[in-house]
Amino acid sequence: MPILEHDLLAALAGVTDPHTGAALVPANLSIQGGDVAFDVVLGYPAQSLTAALRQQLIAAARTVAGVQNVSANVSWQVHSHAVQPGVQLLPGVKNIIAVASGKGGVGKSTTSANLALALAAEGARVGVLDADIYGPSQPLMFGVTGQKPESHDGKTMEPLESYGVQLMSIGFLLDNPDQAMIWRGPMAVQALEQMLRQTHWKDLDYLVIDLPPGTGDIQLTMSQRIPVTGAVIVTTPQDIALSDARKGIQMFEKVSVPILGLVENMAMHVCSNCGHIEHIFGQDGGKALARDKGLHFLGSLPLSLQIREQADSGKPTVVAAPESEVAAIYKKLARDVAVQVALASTEQAAKAPTISIHRKR
Ligand SMILES: Nc1ncnc2c1ncn2[C@@H]1O[C@H](COP(=O)(O)OP(=O)(O)OP(=O)(O)O)[C@@H](O)[C@H]1O
Incomplete structure (x- = not known):
């Protein structure tokens, strides 16, 4: 038949x-x-x-x-994405994902590290740029504190590599890791852009940028100067964090950077003795904000001792406990972010004028 x-x-x-x-x-x-x-x-x-x-x-x-x-x-297959007009592309990098939070301490760096590792676990080639000048924490989270990037040509820096992820951090360039960065906005932006462009990124599907917290001049200028595919906003469900996250969302809207979605971190605490769930920072605030702003909700992470301890020990949860429930949340979140990147490319392509070329007879 x-x-x-x-x-x-x-x-x-x-x-x-x-x-x-x-x-x-x-x-x-x-x-x-x-x-x-x-x-x-x-x-x-x-x-x-x-x-x-x-x-x-x-x-x-x-x-x-x-x-x-x-x-x-x-x-x-991951495709590279069109970026804001007038922004210079980054060689060796298909897509840049900026991870931002309005408020400090909400878990932006922890989310960036686990997001990058989860994308890598799904088979992607991934890099992380730690642009958090106020508290570069990626060297610690990736277990490479004290290491320095090498340069083969005196012009570009080779990224360090940890768990298969290419890594560059403002922290690698400080002589003393406890040294406070007291840079004015324009100087910080210049240094960060240089670090981004002078790193020899090798064939990346995604570069995750851990931005400094806040929505000031540095973040605004960086979002305009860096060829960002889209931004992920991290917040806790607490009112003050949500209000700062709103400002972050407005900032990206202002510079026409698509928002890939919102992550609610420290959403609930599960007591390790009795299993009782407590919403220490409030309940569902991130979900409500995503709904209100028409953003994709990427998921909720619990406030968990395991997440904190594993990040502090230089082995974030996705690599320390790859079969855990928390790692599964990060992996789903990472695939969701990647889907949003792919959709952002399609939307961008749809907006672009169609050019047809006719051969002269
Ligand atoms: N879901 C979580 N559960 C428990 N601890 C967490 C969680 N997320 C982050 N942390 C811890 O909270 C602290 C702050 O997290 P992190 O450094 O990721 O935040 P941040 O928003 O990047 O902060 P900063 O403003 O300093 O850049 C860290 O000690 C981290 O280990």
Whole structure:
């Protein structure tokens, strides 16, 4: 019995992308006798999902009359993103994700580190730029305190590498890690931009930038000068953090940087003795803010001793306890961010004028 392509496509469309909910579109479809072969390419790193999706697609194809053998290949590819007009692109970097918070101490650096490690765990090539001049904490979180970046040509710096992630931090360039940075805005922006552009980033799908907290001149100028794909806002559910997060959102809106979503950190505390849940910083404030501003809600992280201890010991949760519930939240969050990056690219492409080239006869 001949396989009807229409029936096959309808069956495959029943398998949806776990993050976007959209039907998966098979490419390179071939039908020969009872043999069916096709590829599915996701637009975000999804190493942990491909095997299960492949099984679902094979099972769906086998429901179609006449299908005997199915060969399905599920892979993913990250595309680079168009950036704000007039901003110089960064060689070796496809997408830049800025992680920002209005208020200090809400967990922006912890989220940046775990986000980067979770993207890497999903198979992406990832870098982190620690631009937090007030308290560079990535060297500590990645266990590379005291190490210095090398330069092979006297012009560019080689990023350090930890857990497969390329790393550059303002902290590597200070002689004394406890030294306070007392830079005025323009000087800080210049130093940060230099550090960004003079690092020899190698073939990155994503560069995560841990921005300094606040919404002042430094953050505003950096968002204008750095080719940012989009921003992730980190907040706690506490009113004061939410009010500062609102200012952060306004800042990115002002400079036309898309906001990829909002993370609610320290959302609840689970007592390690009795399991009782307490909302120390308030309940669902981040969710409500995301709803109010029409932003994608990326998820909630608990206030957890494990998150704090693992980050402090130079091994953030995603690498210290990769099978834990918390690591699963970070990995889902990372895939969600990557999906938002891919969607931002599509939207940007849709806004761009279509250019058709006609050959002169
Ligand atoms: N979900 C969490 N549970 C427990 N502790 C956390 C959590 N998130 C962050 N922390 C801890 O809170 C402190 C502040 O976190 P972090 O340095 O990530 O915040 P930040 O917003 O980057 O701060 P800064 O304003 O200094 O840049 C750190 O000690 C960190 O380990």
